[in-house]
Amino acid sequence: MCILEVQNIVAGYGRVNILHGVSISVGGTEIVTVIGPNGAGKSTLLRSVFGLITPREGRIIFNGEDITGSNPSALVAKGLAYVPQDKNVFPSLSIQENLEMGAFILKGGCRSRMEVIYELFPWMRDKRHVKAGDLSGGQQQMVALGRALMLEPRLLLLDEPSAGLAPNMVSEILEKVKQINSAGVAVLMIEQNARKALAISGRGYVLAMGRNEFEGTGSEMLNNPEIGRLYLGG
């Protein structure tokens, strides 16, 4: 069963369309990676799914429900979470406060959930009172992931979680993504480190010029010479 189905959406900014009819789907416990050149509309796709942009055409079905045009706070309550590419932590808030903000819609406490996050990222426990703005790029990325996981989402949208990180950090973040997924959270992500990302993905899509270019399983894409040449850097 699909947790997310994007059907032929057309979306963009101002008068300009960036997506010209894109369709993708994400299975209930799948990792799906979208790759493609800059300007292909990958970020626009995620932002449309999360309601930051309202698609002009097409439908978005989440967990069997049409969510086209819903606003982000409604989607958070429904079990969707999104980590933007940059500026994804609150710099003047401590790690703990960043996590609390992820659970803002819960009126009661979120202690037990925070424990789960600290188990996933043990280093955070000791640094929980450190301001997020004082952390390294990789650490901030993990805080952002933690914040997004606070409400036990069904689907996690990740916009280039490893952008700008050192190679060993890239592997570590993707390892965490795999770990999150194995706990039952579906993941839809965009990645520049396409090989590493596809290696942990069930399926992948290639997006170009705002249209679907190719789709297949992770290994199909890794072994396809044309995709390798065009999108995976040889």
Added chain:
Amino acid sequence: MEQLIVNGIITGSIIVLGAIGLTLTYGILRFANFAHGDLMTLGAYAALTLAGMNLPFGVVFVIAMAFTAAAGILLDTVLYRPLRKRGSIVLLISSIGAALLLRNLILIIWGPRMRYYSPDIQIAYMLPFGIRIKPDEILIIGIAAALIVLVHLFLKKTRIGKAMRATADNAELAQIAGINTDRVVMWTWGIGCALAAAAGILLGMEVQLRPQMGWDILLPLFAAAILGGIGRPYGAMAGGIIIGLSQEISTAFISTAYKPAVSFAVLILVLLIRPSGIFGKEGRWS
């Protein structure tokens, strides 16, 4: 000099209370609210009317704060909210209109003449180093300090206070995290305007009430907020004290008439050297 430092702290505490509200609305709503000074005036005059009803001081203070908070929320709902999508400058123009509207309403309701909370003349206490301080001035510093502690606890300990800081940090991310930004905005107006009312009342106690009083102190408020880094309430606290001190200490060298110009000079200096404020992150607002 010691006397000037004490005066600076008194002025500074009033500026701090005004600047916290200004910096919060600026940080969260991304526009300079030029009506903030006149909301201060509104709070001061509301307290004047309440004081006329022979209510105890504490009650007057709290009701005036609540009244001004409600006025701020009303202003936002009627005027700023519909304009919010049109950019910060349209909001700024609109806030200047709101400022003139408020000030002239106050003038019509309470009259143009100077007013005082109490006709009594207070005898100053003599402290060491030749410092003179009036009982009211001790009260001003005490109330300001108590309110600053309350604001601190609110921002650090409550869910909505933390959400306010988060929204000031990054409004889009706050929305992404599922924070109800409309409620945060409402609270921001409420807290900011309540503090403005407090600042107005204290200013009225220290000097006197005039319809122009809030407008005249707006420049020091902006200077304090920018000095501390826009959107940073803790920065505004430090900025307010610095502005208060520099205004008063300047009177040792130049005419007291130039006090507002001193805060302007400090402001220009900050903009030249470090526009993000002394506590702000480099380049965040440029």
Added chain:
Amino acid sequence: MVIGGLESYLIVFLVMSGIFAILTLGLNLQWGLTGLFNIGIAGFFAVGAYTSAILTTVQSPDHLGGYGMPFITGILGAGALSGMIAYLIGIPTLRLKGDYLAIATIGIAETIRLVFTNESWLSNGTRGIAGIPGPLREALPHDYYNLFYLLITAAFAGLAFLFIERALHSPWGRVLRTIREDEMMAAATGKDVFHYKMQSLVAGAVIMGVAGGLYAHFIGFISPDVFKPMQFTFLIWVMLIVGGAGNNTGAVLGAVVVWGLWTGTEFLIDALELSTDYQTKAGALRIIAISIALELILLLRPEGILGETKKTSD
């Protein structure tokens, strides 16, 4: 030809409208064309008025002066000093977000007012400068002098209009509009955004300074009270917004209409012969009315009466 009471009043009204039109045109260059938010108009106007007054008056023990220069030198000096102050304000603010310019301009206007109020040696403090000469003021009968002055004002207004109108259609004006719409884009196309903004700010301030000079020579007397910063500046803004930012004809029309309403209501308040207390309150009511009008325009008709004429060449 005999000039009657009504005509005489109309001439004075038109001269003042002309001066306001020049101010509104200057603001149109800064805001309408470039998107620079100047709320220190009263300051630039005051600098112009005082500069021209000090340059042209005869020796007086009350204030700096005694240069006795001709009218035109005074007007040029007015524009020059006003432009210079704008330049100094531009340095710290034009690289930052627009709100900072707004705050800084209000600060400079306030500082200028404080200087003219407190530095008696310079400006005779609150008592102001009297006896400011006007071209041919002695040679012509009062009403004819006003009529002559109307021509001078119209000539300056026409010059400002033509200058900004040409700017609007020039490559320079196109760059300014790009900056207004999208600063990033202007910078991306290799334009030195800071310098373009500075040129617009300074040129606008020169125009405002000239308007100040024209005012001083027309009335013959200036004091810091004339330049109540907010009320004055606000009026100019209302004129431009009513007329439609970006549209020169609108700016002039806005100036005439708003000034007409403003003096008309003042006339009305005077005619009612109220006690001074009620007069102050009636004056306040007038500002409330105009503030509400502004808010309604912002909410309901943001493009103003005329709006910016859309150019297909853009």
